[in-house]
Amino acid sequence: MIRIQHLTKIFNAGKEDEVRALQDVSLDIQKGSFVVVIGSNGSGKSTLLNLILGSIFPTSGKIFINEHELTMQPEHLRTKWISMVFQNPGNGTAPDLSILENFRLASLRSTSKKMKIGIDNHFRLMVKEKISALGMGLENKLQQPMGSLSGGQRQALTLLMGVMDKTDILLMDEPTAALDPKSAQIILQLASEINKTLGITVVLITHSLKDALQYGNRLLLFKSGTVVKDLDEKQKQQLALSDLYEWFA
C-alpha cells in the first residue's frame, strides 16, 4: 500500500540551522493496517506524514502508493488516495461554510468540483445518516456553520468527511491533542472502526502512550529522524505501558 524507500528530509540544508528531520527511512505499510507512530517532538514523525501527504517534498528517497510513485507530486493530486486529519480541528473544516457544504466538498475529494448544484435531498439524507451514527446530536444542525461547533465535534466530523469519498489511506497527525479525553476516545474509536469495517489503512501519530498501546496493529517508534522500533501486532500486544515509558526515558 504505502512503500517508502530511503526517505531523507533535510530542512535548511547547508545552513547553520540545518535540521535532519528524517534520515534514510524505509517502510512498507500493508493495506488495511493501523499503524501508530510515536516519538518525542522533533523525531520526524510529522515530517514523514507531511511527506506522504505531499505538503513538503523529500530531499532524497521515494514514496509509492499502490505502486504509483508520487514522491514529487503536488498535494492536491494525491488526494484521490489520501485523506488527512490534522492536529488542529480548525484545519480540517471550513468554519464559515455549513456542515452540509463541508461534507459536500469532502465527498468530491477525488473528483472535480463542477458548476452544478450538488447538494440535493438524497445527499442531505446520506450525510444526516452518517452524522447521526456519531451520537453527538449534530444531525439536525446540518445548516449550521462549522465554526459554531466545538473542537471535538469538528474533529469527529473531519474524520467522517475523510471517508465521504473513497480513500485508501487515512493520515492522522495527533488528531486528539486538542481534545478532552472523552472526545479523544470517540475519535480514536471511530478511526478504529473505519479501519476495520472499510479496510482503510490508517497512520496515526500520537503522544498518548496509552492510546498507542490500545489502538492499532503496528507500532513505530521514531528517534532523531529514524525508526528505532517497529513492532507487529503480536509484539505490540505483549507490550506494557511501562515498556513504552522506558523507551522515552
Place this chain on the structure above:
Amino acid sequence: MSQFYLTALQLALCLGPMAMGIFISMKVFNIPDITTDGSYTLGATVTAVLISAHFPLWMVLPISMLCGAMAGTCTGFIHTKLKIDALLSGILIMTALYSVNLMIMGRSNIPLINTASVFEQFHFFKNEQLNQLSTAILMVSLLLCFIIYLLNTDFGIAMRATGNNPVMTKALGINNDRIKIIGLAMANALTALSGFLVAQYQGFADINMGIGIVITGLGSVLIADTLKKWFNIKKISTQILLVVLGCFVFQSVLAFTLSIGIDPNMLKMVTAIFVLIIVALPRISGGWVKK
C-alpha cells in the same frame, strides 16, 4: 430632490457588478484585489472603442468582460505563481492598465453620442429614465441569479472554502492557485461589466474614470458586512443581495452629500470619510458594548 436618488439608484445598479466582484475577491477569496481601478476603466474603454466602431452590443458586452477577466488573470497569476503580495500584484496590473487603456482609446476620452446603448434596447415605459432603470434592474437581477447559483454549486462551495480554509481545500484535492486565478478573473470581469454599463450611462469613457472606484465597491461590501453582522446572516445568497443594497446605500449617501450643496470636488473626501465611518463604527460600538 428625488432626482438625486433615482440617479443614485441607477448608478448603484451600474456599479453593482463591480461591488459583487469585490465581494468575490475580498470576502469569498480573502484577497484584497485593487486591480479594480484599472479593469473598470478597461471595461469602459473597450466598450467605448467598440461601440464607436459600431460593433453590436451583444459582442461588446462579452468582449469587455473578457478583457476584465484577462486583467484579473494577470493579477491572479502574479499573486499565486510568483508569490507576490495580492495588494502589490493588483497595484502593478492597475498601473500597467493605465497605459493599456490609453493605448486602446488612443486619447484620454471618448464620447458616446448618438451611438447604440444598452439602455435604449428596451422600451418598457415612455419615460426614458424609467426605461434605463428597468434595464439596469433586469441586468443586475439576472447577474444576481447567476452569481447566487454559482456560489451554491460544487464549484462555488470550493471557491468559498478556498478563501475560508486553504489548508483544508488543498487536502480535499483543490488546486488553490487555479481556483484563486479563476476567482480574480471572475471578479474583474464583473468590474469590467460595470465599466461597460457606466460608460454607456454617462455617455463617455475617460482614462481617469476608474480612479478611486475600488473604494466605492469596498464601501458597498463593508456596508453589507455590517448588515450581515447585525442581522446575523449566514446564507451566502443573502449576503450577495446585501452587497447590491450596500451599493445603493453608498450612492445615496453621495447623492445626499451633493444635494445639500457640498462642493463636488470634495466628493472623494466625503467618500473616504464615509468608508472610514463604516469600518470604524462597528469596532467603536463593539467596544462600548463591552464596557
